Amino acid sequence: MLVGVDFGRASTNPHPSGSFDPTLDELALLAESAGDLPVAKIVAKRAAPDAALFVGSGKADEIKLLVQAHQAHTVLFDQAISPAQQRNLERVLGVPVADRTALILEIFAARAKSHEGKLQVELARLQYLATRLVRRWSHLERQSGGIGMRGGPGEAQIELDRRMIDDRIKKTKERLKQVQRQRGTQRRARERNGVFKVSLVGYTNAGKSTLFNALVKARAYAANQLFATLDTTTRSLYLEQAGASVSLSDTVGFIRDLPHKLVEAFRATLQEAADADLLLHVVDAASPVLDEQMAEVERVLEEIGAAEIPQILVYNKADLLDESQRPRAPLDWIERQENGKTGVRTPRVFVSALEGSGLNVLREQLVQAMQAAALNIDEAASDDPRGIARHEAAVEEQQGPHAEDERAATHPTQA
Numbered sequence: 001m002l003v004g005v006d007f008g009r010a011s012t013n014p015h016p017s018g019s020f021d022p023t024l025d026e027l028a029l030l031a032e033s034a035g036d037l038p039v040a041k042i043v044a045k046r047a048a049p050d051a052a053l054f055v056g057s058g059k060a061d062e063i064k065l066l067v068q069a070h071q072a073h074t075v076l077f078d079q080a081i082s083p084a085q086q087r088n089l090e091r092v093l094g095v096p097v098a099d100r101t102a103l104i105l106e107i108f109a110a111r112a113k114s115h116e117g118k119l120q121v122e123l124a125r126l127q128y129l130a131t132r133l134v135r136r137w138s139h140l141e142r143q144s145g146g147i148g149m150r151g152g153p154g155e156a157q158i159e160l161d162r163r164m165i166d167d168r169i170k171k172t173k174e175r176l177k178q179v180q181r182q183r184g185t186q187r188r189a190r191e192r193n194g195v196f197k198v199s200l201v202g203y204t205n206a207g208k209s210t211l212f213n214a215l216v217k218a219r220a221y222a223a224n225q226l227f228a229t230l231d232t233t234t235r236s237l238y239l240e241q242a243g244a245s246v247s248l249s250d251t252v253g254f255i256r257d258l259p260h261k262l263v264e265a266f267r268a269t270l271q272e273a274a275d276a277d278l279l280l281h282v283v284d285a286a287s288p289v290l291d292e293q294m295a296e297v298e299r300v301l302e303e304i305g306a307a308e309i310p311q312i313l314v315y316n317k318a319d320l321l322d323e324s325q326r327p328r329a330p331l332d333w334i335e336r337q338e339n340g341k342t343g344v345r346t347p348r349v350f351v352s353a354l355e356g357s358g359l360n361v362l363r364e365q366l367v368q369a370m371q372a373a374a375l376n377i378d379e380a381a382s383d384d385p386r387g388i389a390r391h392e393a394a395v396e397e398q399q400g401p402h403a404e405d406e407r408a409a410t411h412p413t414q415a
């Protein structure tokens with residue numbers, strides 16, 4: 001049973017994309033990805049979350065009736081609920097209650113394949129657990145009457161749990177560091193070869209792995225599931241037009257309200273994207289919430305320090321667009337909105353990774369981006385730190401004069 005609450009404009013949600021999805025489609029897909037079958041959904045409207053139940057008590061009764069009518073075995077909330085709200089709801093509803101964060105962590109835990117991925121998920125889960133214990137403890141403290149009244153019945157146990165968790169967090173972090181140090185060595189070995197690094201980034205389920213497979217003829221796991229990919233896969237992609245290879249990495253997808261601890265735990269994996277010379281930002285062109293998904297990806301890129309990396313926008317699933325939505329040309333240029341920037345002119349390519357259409361145009365753009373970057377590197381040794389002037393000239397040569405003014409104006413601080 002899926003539940004979403006619309007807090008309207010009063011919402012304190014920090015994400016500009018807004019946290020309320022009236023369709024609950026994404027929550028449904030998350031539930032399916034975790035192996036659940038959504039049987040019913042309900043949306044509520046409130047000015048603010050109820051302290052005890054998150055929803056009002058009338059709504060809770062309504063949910064309970066639906067749970068019974070559909071024999072639902074779990075209630076999933078689209079927003080984060082506190083441990084106390086979770087416990088109260090479970091008591092009222094008579095079934096387990098979980099929120100979006102717990103659901104995402106569950107999916108990650110089930111999907112993690114590599115040693116590093118497993119450790120990252122373990123760390124995120126422990127950290128999630130730790131914050132919940134802290135909150136429960138402070139809740140008990142309040143109940144016991146404040147300072148001087150400590151020593152309630154559960155305190156010793158919680159303190160013990162906390163120490164155990166803190167200990168495991170420490171150990172997991174150490175092991176993770178070890179694994180990442182090894183990977184870092186491998187990565188540096190690759191870097192020394194001077195290979196041009198391209199990373200696929202984008203919202204989960206946009207089609208990154210399908211595109212990766214189509215481009216490098218690999219068999220990365222692609223599925224209609226959220227977070228099908230957790231571990232980074234890297235392959236060499238030979239570009240005939242350039243007579244050279246680039247390294248192409250498939251990475252974990254992004255999602256709105258990605259639990260912060262998870263981003264932290266996956267920082268090293270995401271770092272792969274931040275180290276790239278070029279990002280292929282893959283979007284599901286057929287998604288009704290395309291803008292929100294793109295904004296979310298930009299937000300995460302900003303968070304991991306990858307907002308300045310040049311992008312090619314890959315509008316995937318073009319086969320699903322109807323005639324009126326189809327672009328007139330397979331390639332155009334759009335102004336990408338970025339924090340603090342008026343708009344960055346970025347190539348946009350329409351492809352269907354599934355049918356293999358548009359891939360040649362994409363390869364051409366890859367070659368151009370590579371050549372532009374090569375000129376940048378040439379310039380790196382000279383006075384102009386990133387060779388912006390020459391880079392602009394090179395891009396102009398390749399794309400005609402029209403593409404240029406904005407680029408020069410919007411990359412003034414690139415160095």
Ligand SMILES: Nc1nc2c(ncn2[C@@H]2O[C@H](COP(=O)(O)OP(=O)(O)OP(=O)(O)O)[C@@H](O)[C@H]2O)c(=O)[nH]1
Nearest residue numbers: 204205206207208209210223227228229253353354
């Ligand atoms: N119609 C259509 N479906 C596509 C296309 N590309 C991918 N898909 C489907 O979209 C779903 C997700 O594809 P993936 O390649 O797993 O997406 P992803 O971005 O790697 O997803 P995560 O790894 O979960 O973040 C699969 O069911 C694909 O078959 C396309 O061009 N057209």
Ligand SMILES: [Mg+2]
Nearest residue numbers: 208209228229
């Ligand atoms: Mg994938």
